[in-house]
Amino acid sequence: MIIDHHPFQVNDHGHLEIGGMDTIALAEKYGTPLYVYDVGMIRANCRAFVNSFKDLGVTAKVAYASKAFSTVAMLQVMKQEGMCLDVVSEGELYTALQAGFPTENIHMHGNNKNEAELSMAIKHNIGCIVVDNFYEIALIENILEKTNKTMDVLIRVTPGIESNTHQYIMTGNEDSKFGFNLQNGQAEEAFQLLHNHSHIRFKGLHCHIGSQIFEADRFLAATDVLFNEISKWKTLYGYTPEVLNLGGGFGIRYTEKDDPLPYHIYVEELVSQVKQHAEVLHMAVPEIWIEPGRAIVGNAGITLYTIGAMKQIPGIRQYVSVDGGLTDNLRPALYGAEYDAVIANKAKETTTNDVSIAGKCCESGDMLIWDLAVPTVEHGDILAVFSTGAYGYSMASHYNRLPNAAVVFVEEGIDKLVVRRETYQDLVKNDLSYE
Numbered sequence: 318m319i320i321d322h323h324p325f326q327v328n329d330h331g332h333l334e335i336g337g338m339d340t341i342a343l344a345e346k347y348g349t350p351l352y353v354y355d356v357g358m359i360r361a362n363c364r365a366f367v368n369s370f371k372d373l374g375v376t377a378k379v380a381y382a383s384k385a386f387s388t389v390a391m392l393q394v395m396k397q398e399g400m401c402l403d404v405v406s407e408g409e410l411y412t413a414l415q416a417g418f419p420t421e422n423i424h425m426h427g428n429n430k431n432e433a434e435l436s437m438a439i440k441h442n443i444g445c446i447v448v449d450n451f452y453e454i455a456l457i458e459n460i461l462e463k464t465n466k467t468m469d470v471l472i473r474v475t476p477g478i479e480s481n482t483h484q485y486i487m488t489g490n491e492d493s494k495f496g497f498n499l500q501n502g503q504a505e506e507a508f509q510l511l512h513n514h515s516h517i518r519f520k521g522l523h524c525h526i527g528s529q530i531f532e533a534d535r536f537l538a539a540t541d542v543l544f545n546e547i548s549k550w551k552t553l554y555g556y557t558p559e560v561l562n563l564g565g566g567f568g569i570r571y572t573e574k575d576d577p578l579p580y581h582i583y584v585e586e587l588v589s590q591v592k593q594h595a596e597v598l599h600m601a602v603p604e605i606w607i608e609p610g611r612a613i614v615g616n617a618g619i620t621l622y623t624i625g626a627m628k629q630i631p632g633i634r635q636y637v638s639v640d641g642g643l644t645d646n647l648r649p650a651l652y653g654a655e656y657d658a659v660i661a662n663k664a665k666e667t668t669t670n671d672v673s674i675a676g677k678c679c680e681s682g683d684m685l686i687w688d689l690a691v692p693t694v695e696h697g698d699i700l701a702v703f704s705t706g707a708y709g710y711s712m713a714s715h716y717n718r719l720p721n722a723a724v725v726f727v728e729e730g731i732d733k734l735v736v737r738r739e740t741y742q743d744l745v746k747n748d749l750s751y752e
Protein backbone atom coordinates (compact mmCIF):
# COMPACT_ATOMS: atom_id res chain seq x y z
CA MET A 318 0.00 0.00 0.00
CA ILE A 319 1.22 3.49 -0.86
CA ILE A 320 0.49 6.52 1.32
CA ASP A 321 -1.75 9.08 -0.41
CA HIS A 322 0.18 12.05 -1.84
CA HIS A 323 3.55 10.92 -0.41
CA PRO A 324 6.15 8.56 -1.88
CA PHE A 325 6.10 6.09 1.02
CA GLN A 326 4.86 2.54 1.51
CA VAL A 327 3.12 0.73 4.32
CA ASN A 328 4.31 -2.79 5.20
CA ASP A 329 2.35 -5.91 6.20
CA HIS A 330 2.40 -4.84 9.88
CA GLY A 331 0.58 -1.68 8.87
CA HIS A 332 3.73 0.33 9.63
CA LEU A 333 4.98 3.21 7.51
CA GLU A 334 8.22 2.45 5.69
CA ILE A 335 10.96 4.74 4.49
CA GLY A 336 13.62 3.49 2.10
CA GLY A 337 12.46 -0.07 2.74
CA MET A 338 12.82 0.29 6.54
CA ASP A 339 10.09 0.03 9.16
CA THR A 340 9.71 3.45 10.81
CA ILE A 341 8.55 1.91 14.09
CA ALA A 342 11.71 -0.18 14.29
CA LEU A 343 13.74 2.99 13.61
CA ALA A 344 11.89 4.90 16.34
CA GLU A 345 12.60 2.05 18.78
CA LYS A 346 16.25 1.84 17.82
CA TYR A 347 17.10 5.56 17.81
CA GLY A 348 14.36 7.16 19.93
CA THR A 349 12.24 10.15 18.99
CA PRO A 350 12.02 12.86 17.77
CA LEU A 351 14.00 11.48 14.87
CA TYR A 352 14.67 12.85 11.43
CA VAL A 353 14.90 10.03 8.87
CA TYR A 354 16.03 10.51 5.28
CA ASP A 355 15.61 8.21 2.30
CA VAL A 356 18.99 8.71 0.66
CA GLY A 357 17.82 7.03 -2.55
CA MET A 358 15.24 9.77 -2.88
CA ILE A 359 17.84 12.48 -2.29
CA ARG A 360 19.98 10.97 -5.05
CA ALA A 361 16.96 10.69 -7.39
CA ASN A 362 16.17 14.38 -6.82
CA CYS A 363 19.76 15.38 -7.67
CA ARG A 364 19.73 13.24 -10.80
CA ALA A 365 16.37 14.59 -11.94
CA PHE A 366 17.93 18.07 -12.19
CA VAL A 367 21.36 17.07 -13.43
CA ASN A 368 20.09 14.65 -16.08
CA SER A 369 17.48 17.11 -17.37
CA PHE A 370 20.28 19.53 -18.26
CA LYS A 371 22.36 16.71 -19.73
CA ASP A 372 19.44 15.54 -21.87
CA LEU A 373 19.12 19.04 -23.28
CA GLY A 374 22.83 19.19 -24.02
CA VAL A 375 23.46 22.44 -22.16
CA THR A 376 26.35 23.20 -19.86
CA ALA A 377 24.95 23.55 -16.36
CA LYS A 378 25.79 23.40 -12.70
CA VAL A 379 23.32 22.22 -10.09
CA ALA A 380 24.39 23.50 -6.68
CA TYR A 381 22.67 22.11 -3.63
CA ALA A 382 21.67 25.00 -1.34
CA SER A 383 23.11 23.51 1.82
CA LYS A 384 21.15 25.83 4.12
CA ALA A 385 18.23 23.43 3.57
CA PHE A 386 20.07 20.67 5.45
CA SER A 387 23.79 20.72 6.04
CA THR A 388 25.60 17.92 7.79
CA VAL A 389 28.81 16.11 6.91
CA ALA A 390 26.95 12.98 5.73
CA MET A 391 24.53 14.99 3.60
CA LEU A 392 27.35 16.89 1.91
CA GLN A 393 29.18 13.62 1.30
CA VAL A 394 26.11 12.40 -0.59
CA MET A 395 26.15 15.64 -2.59
CA LYS A 396 29.83 15.05 -3.37
CA GLN A 397 29.07 11.49 -4.49
CA GLU A 398 26.34 12.83 -6.78
CA GLY A 399 28.76 15.30 -8.37
CA MET A 400 26.67 18.27 -7.26
CA CYS A 401 28.00 21.76 -6.68
CA LEU A 402 27.32 23.37 -3.33
CA ASP A 403 25.95 26.70 -2.19
CA VAL A 404 27.11 27.85 1.26
CA VAL A 405 26.23 31.08 3.05
CA SER A 406 28.50 31.16 6.05
CA GLU A 407 31.79 30.02 7.49
CA GLY A 408 29.90 27.30 9.33
CA GLU A 409 28.38 25.91 6.13
CA LEU A 410 31.76 26.15 4.40
CA TYR A 411 33.45 24.44 7.34
CA THR A 412 30.92 21.59 7.15
CA ALA A 413 31.66 21.23 3.42
CA LEU A 414 35.40 21.09 4.14
CA GLN A 415 34.80 18.46 6.82
CA ALA A 416 32.84 16.45 4.25
CA GLY A 417 35.80 16.62 1.87
CA PHE A 418 33.71 18.54 -0.65
CA PRO A 419 35.79 19.72 -3.64
CA THR A 420 36.20 23.42 -2.96
CA GLU A 421 36.18 24.39 -6.63
CA ASN A 422 32.53 23.29 -6.71
CA ILE A 423 31.49 25.51 -3.81
CA HIS A 424 29.73 28.86 -4.28
CA MET A 425 29.35 31.35 -1.48
CA HIS A 426 26.29 33.48 -0.87
CA GLY A 427 25.17 35.87 1.84
CA ASN A 428 23.95 39.42 2.23
CA ASN A 429 26.44 40.22 4.95
CA LYS A 430 29.55 38.18 4.35
CA ASN A 431 32.27 39.38 6.68
CA GLU A 432 35.99 39.52 6.19
CA ALA A 433 36.57 36.20 7.97
CA GLU A 434 34.05 34.39 5.77
CA LEU A 435 35.41 35.88 2.58
CA SER A 436 39.00 35.21 3.62
CA MET A 437 38.16 31.59 4.37
CA ALA A 438 36.42 31.23 0.98
CA ILE A 439 39.38 32.79 -0.82
CA LYS A 440 41.94 30.80 1.16
CA HIS A 441 40.24 27.55 0.16
CA ASN A 442 39.92 28.61 -3.48
CA ILE A 443 36.19 28.05 -3.68
CA GLY A 444 34.63 28.09 -7.14
CA CYS A 445 32.73 31.34 -6.98
CA ILE A 446 31.54 34.12 -4.72
CA VAL A 447 28.11 35.53 -5.41
CA VAL A 448 28.61 39.18 -4.57
CA ASP A 449 25.69 40.86 -2.87
CA ASN A 450 26.62 44.48 -2.10
CA PHE A 451 29.20 47.26 -2.42
CA TYR A 452 30.70 46.72 1.03
CA GLU A 453 31.45 43.13 0.04
CA ILE A 454 33.12 44.24 -3.19
CA ALA A 455 35.53 46.37 -1.17
CA LEU A 456 36.25 43.50 1.24
CA ILE A 457 36.90 41.03 -1.59
CA GLU A 458 39.16 43.44 -3.48
CA ASN A 459 41.15 44.05 -0.36
CA ILE A 460 41.62 40.36 0.47
CA LEU A 461 42.51 39.46 -3.12
CA GLU A 462 45.04 42.25 -3.38
CA LYS A 463 46.63 41.33 -0.06
CA THR A 464 46.86 37.64 -0.96
CA ASN A 465 47.53 38.27 -4.64
CA LYS A 466 44.81 35.83 -5.64
CA THR A 467 41.97 35.84 -8.13
CA MET A 468 38.36 34.82 -7.71
CA ASP A 469 35.37 34.11 -9.94
CA VAL A 470 32.32 36.15 -9.03
CA LEU A 471 28.71 36.54 -10.01
CA ILE A 472 26.65 39.47 -8.88
CA ARG A 473 23.30 38.87 -7.28
CA VAL A 474 20.57 41.10 -8.64
CA THR A 475 16.98 41.61 -7.58
CA PRO A 476 14.90 41.31 -10.70
CA GLY A 477 11.81 42.97 -9.24
CA ILE A 478 9.76 39.77 -9.55
CA GLU A 479 7.14 39.14 -6.89
CA SER A 480 6.76 35.43 -6.28
CA ASN A 481 3.59 33.86 -5.01
CA THR A 482 5.01 32.61 -1.74
CA HIS A 483 5.22 33.54 1.95
CA GLN A 484 6.54 37.07 2.45
CA TYR A 485 9.46 35.79 4.55
CA ILE A 486 10.79 33.62 1.71
CA MET A 487 10.28 36.13 -1.12
CA THR A 488 13.60 37.52 -2.28
CA GLY A 489 13.34 38.68 -5.87
CA ASN A 490 11.29 41.81 -5.26
CA GLU A 491 12.86 45.25 -5.44
CA ASP A 492 12.37 45.98 -1.73
CA SER A 493 14.72 43.24 -0.56
CA LYS A 494 17.81 43.06 1.65
CA PHE A 495 19.46 40.84 -0.96
CA GLY A 496 21.46 41.79 -4.01
CA PHE A 497 21.92 44.76 -6.30
CA ASN A 498 18.91 46.57 -7.64
CA LEU A 499 18.52 46.45 -11.40
CA GLN A 500 15.99 49.24 -11.73
CA ASN A 501 18.01 51.98 -10.03
CA GLY A 502 21.31 51.22 -11.76
CA GLN A 503 23.14 49.73 -8.75
CA ALA A 504 23.64 46.41 -10.55
CA GLU A 505 25.25 48.21 -13.46
CA GLU A 506 27.46 50.15 -11.07
CA ALA A 507 28.60 46.86 -9.51
CA PHE A 508 29.26 45.47 -12.97
CA GLN A 509 31.45 48.46 -13.80
CA LEU A 510 33.49 47.90 -10.63
CA LEU A 511 33.97 44.19 -11.19
CA HIS A 512 34.34 43.67 -14.88
CA ASN A 513 37.88 44.02 -16.25
CA HIS A 514 39.24 43.76 -12.72
CA SER A 515 42.79 42.58 -12.17
CA HIS A 516 41.90 40.11 -9.38
CA ILE A 517 38.28 39.34 -10.14
CA ARG A 518 36.85 37.29 -12.99
CA PHE A 519 33.33 38.54 -13.51
CA LYS A 520 31.36 35.52 -14.68
CA GLY A 521 27.80 36.72 -14.81
CA LEU A 522 24.55 37.29 -12.99
CA HIS A 523 22.63 35.56 -10.24
CA CYS A 524 19.07 35.92 -9.03
CA HIS A 525 16.93 33.97 -6.58
CA ILE A 526 13.30 35.00 -6.63
CA GLY A 527 12.18 33.13 -3.54
CA SER A 528 11.29 29.73 -2.20
CA GLN A 529 8.53 27.14 -2.55
CA ILE A 530 7.53 28.45 -5.97
CA PHE A 531 5.31 26.31 -8.16
CA GLU A 532 4.95 28.44 -11.27
CA ALA A 533 7.66 28.08 -13.91
CA ASP A 534 6.56 31.43 -15.33
CA ARG A 535 8.04 33.29 -12.30
CA PHE A 536 11.47 31.88 -13.16
CA LEU A 537 10.94 32.75 -16.82
CA ALA A 538 9.94 36.30 -15.93
CA ALA A 539 13.15 36.65 -13.89
CA THR A 540 15.13 35.32 -16.86
CA ASP A 541 13.52 37.95 -19.10
CA VAL A 542 14.53 40.71 -16.70
CA LEU A 543 18.12 39.45 -16.55
CA PHE A 544 18.38 39.33 -20.33
CA ASN A 545 16.99 42.82 -20.56
CA GLU A 546 19.98 43.96 -18.52
CA ILE A 547 22.39 41.74 -20.44
CA SER A 548 21.17 43.27 -23.68
CA LYS A 549 21.98 46.70 -22.28
CA TRP A 550 25.45 45.69 -21.09
CA LYS A 551 26.14 44.00 -24.42
CA THR A 552 25.36 47.19 -26.30
CA LEU A 553 27.12 49.52 -23.87
CA TYR A 554 30.16 47.46 -22.92
CA GLY A 555 30.29 44.61 -25.45
CA TYR A 556 29.83 42.26 -22.49
CA THR A 557 28.11 38.86 -22.53
CA PRO A 558 27.94 36.67 -19.40
CA GLU A 559 29.47 33.21 -19.23
CA VAL A 560 27.11 32.19 -16.44
CA LEU A 561 23.51 32.80 -15.53
CA ASN A 562 22.54 31.51 -12.10
CA LEU A 563 18.78 31.38 -11.66
CA GLY A 564 18.81 30.38 -8.00
CA GLY A 565 16.64 27.84 -6.23
CA GLY A 566 13.11 27.89 -4.93
CA PHE A 567 11.51 24.97 -6.78
CA GLY A 568 8.42 24.00 -4.81
CA ILE A 569 7.68 20.61 -3.24
CA ARG A 570 4.58 18.89 -1.88
CA TYR A 571 3.92 19.33 1.82
CA THR A 572 0.19 18.58 1.69
CA GLU A 573 -2.25 17.52 -0.99
CA LYS A 574 -2.88 21.21 -1.74
CA ASP A 575 0.61 21.47 -3.23
CA ASP A 576 1.02 20.50 -6.84
CA PRO A 577 4.69 20.80 -7.76
CA LEU A 578 5.93 20.53 -11.33
CA PRO A 579 8.25 17.63 -12.13
CA TYR A 580 11.78 19.04 -11.91
CA HIS A 581 12.58 18.40 -15.56
CA ILE A 582 9.76 20.76 -16.58
CA TYR A 583 11.37 23.68 -14.74
CA VAL A 584 14.68 22.84 -16.37
CA GLU A 585 13.23 22.50 -19.87
CA GLU A 586 11.37 25.79 -19.60
CA LEU A 587 14.37 27.65 -18.21
CA VAL A 588 16.73 26.28 -20.83
CA SER A 589 14.36 27.07 -23.66
CA GLN A 590 13.89 30.65 -22.41
CA VAL A 591 17.64 31.22 -22.01
CA LYS A 592 18.33 29.79 -25.46
CA GLN A 593 15.72 32.00 -27.09
CA HIS A 594 17.13 35.13 -25.47
CA ALA A 595 20.69 34.18 -26.38
CA GLU A 596 19.65 33.68 -29.98
CA VAL A 597 17.95 37.06 -30.16
CA LEU A 598 21.08 38.73 -28.77
CA HIS A 599 23.40 36.69 -31.05
CA MET A 600 25.40 35.50 -28.08
CA ALA A 601 26.61 32.08 -26.93
CA VAL A 602 24.19 30.32 -24.57
CA PRO A 603 25.60 30.97 -21.10
CA GLU A 604 26.17 28.17 -18.60
CA ILE A 605 22.99 27.80 -16.59
CA TRP A 606 23.39 27.32 -12.86
CA ILE A 607 20.61 26.58 -10.40
CA GLU A 608 20.58 26.15 -6.62
CA PRO A 609 17.79 23.89 -5.38
CA GLY A 610 17.75 23.19 -1.64
CA ARG A 611 14.26 22.12 -0.63
CA ALA A 612 13.72 20.25 -3.91
CA ILE A 613 16.72 18.01 -3.15
CA VAL A 614 15.95 17.06 0.45
CA GLY A 615 12.46 18.22 1.38
CA ASN A 616 10.37 15.21 0.43
CA ALA A 617 13.15 12.73 1.26
CA GLY A 618 12.92 13.46 4.99
CA ILE A 619 10.30 12.64 7.58
CA THR A 620 10.22 13.27 11.32
CA LEU A 621 9.11 10.61 13.79
CA TYR A 622 7.62 11.67 17.12
CA THR A 623 6.13 9.79 20.05
CA ILE A 624 2.63 10.81 21.06
CA GLY A 625 2.29 11.73 24.71
CA ALA A 626 -0.38 13.85 26.36
CA MET A 627 -3.78 14.37 24.79
CA LYS A 628 -6.35 16.97 25.67
CA GLN A 629 -9.94 16.74 24.53
CA ILE A 630 -11.92 19.99 24.69
CA PRO A 631 -15.48 18.88 24.00
CA GLY A 632 -17.03 20.74 21.09
CA ILE A 633 -13.74 22.45 20.27
CA ARG A 634 -10.85 20.14 19.44
CA GLN A 635 -8.53 17.39 20.58
CA TYR A 636 -4.91 18.34 21.12
CA VAL A 637 -2.40 15.53 20.68
CA SER A 638 1.09 16.42 21.91
CA VAL A 639 4.35 15.06 20.58
CA ASP A 640 7.87 15.00 22.01
CA GLY A 641 9.24 17.69 19.65
CA GLY A 642 7.81 20.77 17.99
CA LEU A 643 9.10 24.16 16.93
CA THR A 644 12.55 23.17 18.16
CA ASP A 645 12.88 20.59 15.36
CA ASN A 646 10.47 22.18 12.85
CA LEU A 647 10.10 25.93 13.07
CA ARG A 648 8.25 26.26 9.77
CA PRO A 649 4.65 25.99 11.05
CA ALA A 650 5.29 28.61 13.76
CA LEU A 651 7.35 30.91 11.52
CA TYR A 652 5.50 30.74 8.20
CA GLY A 653 2.21 29.07 9.07
CA ALA A 654 3.53 26.18 6.98
CA GLU A 655 1.20 23.19 6.64
CA TYR A 656 2.28 19.57 6.92
CA ASP A 657 0.74 16.17 6.47
CA ALA A 658 1.32 13.19 8.76
CA VAL A 659 0.21 9.66 9.61
CA ILE A 660 0.21 7.53 12.72
CA ALA A 661 3.11 5.41 11.54
CA ASN A 662 2.15 2.28 13.51
CA LYS A 663 -1.48 2.50 12.28
CA ALA A 664 -0.82 3.59 8.72
CA LYS A 665 -3.39 1.19 7.23
CA GLU A 666 -6.17 2.05 9.67
CA THR A 667 -9.11 4.12 8.51
CA THR A 668 -9.09 7.66 9.82
CA THR A 669 -12.01 8.41 12.10
CA ASN A 670 -11.52 11.88 13.53
CA ASP A 671 -9.47 15.07 13.34
CA VAL A 672 -6.91 16.03 15.96
CA SER A 673 -4.42 18.89 16.20
CA ILE A 674 -0.77 18.06 16.72
CA ALA A 675 0.90 20.19 19.38
CA GLY A 676 4.61 20.52 20.04
CA LYS A 677 5.95 20.38 23.59
CA CYS A 678 7.34 23.91 23.77
CA CYS A 679 5.91 26.59 26.01
CA GLU A 680 4.34 28.56 23.17
CA SER A 681 0.71 28.41 22.10
CA GLY A 682 2.02 28.85 18.57
CA ASP A 683 3.94 25.59 18.82
CA MET A 684 1.40 23.65 16.76
CA LEU A 685 2.76 21.34 14.08
CA ILE A 686 -0.53 20.49 12.35
CA TRP A 687 -4.08 21.72 12.79
CA ASP A 688 -6.87 19.23 12.04
CA LEU A 689 -5.13 16.06 10.97
CA ALA A 690 -7.36 13.09 10.12
CA VAL A 691 -6.26 10.09 12.21
CA PRO A 692 -7.51 6.71 13.42
CA THR A 693 -7.93 6.29 17.19
CA VAL A 694 -4.78 7.71 18.75
CA GLU A 695 -3.15 6.28 21.86
CA HIS A 696 -0.24 7.36 24.04
CA GLY A 697 2.96 5.88 22.66
CA ASP A 698 1.82 5.88 19.03
CA ILE A 699 4.43 7.14 16.57
CA LEU A 700 3.56 10.13 14.41
CA ALA A 701 5.39 10.52 11.10
CA VAL A 702 5.34 14.01 9.62
CA PHE A 703 6.12 14.11 5.89
CA SER A 704 8.35 16.46 3.90
CA THR A 705 10.41 17.69 6.82
CA GLY A 706 13.74 17.16 5.07
CA ALA A 707 14.42 20.82 4.29
CA TYR A 708 14.75 23.63 6.83
CA GLY A 709 13.82 21.36 9.74
CA TYR A 710 17.11 20.21 11.25
CA SER A 711 18.86 23.27 9.79
CA MET A 712 16.55 25.68 11.63
CA ALA A 713 16.42 23.68 14.87
CA SER A 714 16.78 25.48 18.20
CA HIS A 715 17.28 24.62 21.84
CA TYR A 716 14.22 26.45 23.10
CA ASN A 717 13.12 25.08 26.47
CA ARG A 718 16.52 23.35 26.52
CA LEU A 719 15.36 20.56 24.26
CA PRO A 720 18.35 18.70 22.81
CA ASN A 721 18.49 18.54 19.00
CA ALA A 722 17.06 15.36 17.53
CA ALA A 723 19.15 12.66 15.87
CA VAL A 724 19.32 12.14 12.10
CA VAL A 725 19.28 8.73 10.45
CA PHE A 726 19.93 7.95 6.78
CA VAL A 727 18.39 4.86 5.21
CA GLU A 728 19.44 3.44 1.89
CA GLU A 729 19.03 0.01 0.35
CA GLY A 730 17.70 -1.50 3.53
CA ILE A 731 20.49 -0.15 5.75
CA ASP A 732 20.04 2.50 8.44
CA LYS A 733 22.88 4.67 9.61
CA LEU A 734 22.99 7.29 12.34
CA VAL A 735 24.50 10.43 10.75
CA VAL A 736 23.88 12.98 13.49
CA ARG A 737 23.75 11.74 17.03
CA ARG A 738 21.07 12.95 19.42
CA GLU A 739 22.27 15.80 21.61
CA THR A 740 22.79 15.04 25.25
CA TYR A 741 22.14 17.27 28.25
CA GLN A 742 25.93 17.62 28.52
CA ASP A 743 25.91 19.03 24.98
CA LEU A 744 23.32 21.58 26.08
CA VAL A 745 25.51 22.99 28.83
CA LYS A 746 28.90 22.48 27.19
CA ASN A 747 29.39 26.20 26.51
CA ASP A 748 27.92 27.35 29.82
CA LEU A 749 30.45 28.73 32.30
CA SER A 750 29.96 28.83 36.02
CA TYR A 751 29.33 32.10 37.88
CA GLU A 752 30.05 30.71 41.32
Ligand code: LLP
Pocket residue numbers: 382384385403426486525527528529564565566567608609610611612648707708
Ligand atom coordinates in the same frame (compact mmCIF):
# COMPACT_ATOMS: atom_id res chain seq x y z
N1 LLP B 1 19.70 30.13 -3.48
C1 LLP B 1 19.61 31.19 -2.66
C2 LLP B 1 20.40 32.38 -2.96
C3 LLP B 1 18.78 31.15 -1.56
O1 LLP B 1 18.69 32.21 -0.77
C4 LLP B 1 18.03 29.98 -1.29
C5 LLP B 1 17.16 29.91 -0.13
C6 LLP B 1 18.16 28.89 -2.15
C7 LLP B 1 19.01 29.01 -3.25
C8 LLP B 1 17.43 27.60 -1.94
O2 LLP B 1 16.06 27.76 -1.95
P1 LLP B 1 15.13 26.45 -1.97
O3 LLP B 1 15.40 25.72 -3.26
O4 LLP B 1 15.49 25.62 -0.81
O5 LLP B 1 13.75 26.98 -1.86
N2 LLP B 1 13.61 28.70 5.66
C9 LLP B 1 12.69 28.88 4.55
C10 LLP B 1 13.39 28.93 3.24
C11 LLP B 1 14.41 30.03 3.19
C12 LLP B 1 15.15 29.97 1.91
C13 LLP B 1 16.32 30.88 1.93
N3 LLP B 1 17.07 30.84 0.73
C14 LLP B 1 11.67 27.76 4.58
O6 LLP B 1 11.73 26.92 5.48
O7 LLP B 1 10.76 27.72 3.75
